[in-house]
Amino acid sequence: MVAVPQPIPASAERVVSRARSVRTLELLQGSLSPQKVARQSPVLAGLHRAADGALIGALMAAALLSAFTLHWQHRWTTAFTRLETTRSLSHRLTESTAMIERHLLKQTNLPESMVPTKVANLLYLERPINPSGLAKSEEAHLLSQMMDQPINHGY
Numbered sequence: 084m085v086a087v088p089q090p091i092p093a094s095a096e097r098v099v100s101r102a103r104s105v106r107t108l109e110l111l112q113g114s115l116s117p118q119k120v121a122r123q124s125p126v127l128a129g130l131h132r133a134a135d136g137a138l139i140g141a142l143m144a145a146a147l148l149s150a151f152t153l154h155w156q157h158r159w160t161t162a163f164t165r166l167e168t169t170r171s172l173s174h175r176l177t178e179s180t181a182m183i184e185r186h187l188l189k190q191t192n193l194p195e196s197m198v199p200t201k202v203a204n205l206l207y208l209e210r211p212i213n214p215s216g217l218a219k220s221e222e223a224h225l226l227s228q229m230m231d232q233p234i235n236h237g238y
Contacts, residue, residue: 121128
């Protein structure tokens, strides 16, 4: 008689493959666990913790600096936009003022007694003599007395 191999049920195959994968996973986790490394080599574990802390600190510093950079870039952009708006409005005000002045100058006429001249045609006049005949110190005294008088308000 010849023995015929009987097929293994599918549920049994799943159990066996699951057990193999669990043992493999346990083997990997056990060999790479931080507790095992810390027991075997405490200096190396300390270096790993320090490196992890340094990386986390560097990432946090980079994130913080990025946030500050974006914030100040936004502030600068806002301020520059306001500056450009101010410059534009100032330029428009200057143009409007110039247009109004040009219009007023076209509307006014110079008196006929005024004529164009040059420096050579100007005359220099001496300071007039004091008509009151008072000395300058007397004038200053009279002026100070007038300034000391109270001013009555109203009618």
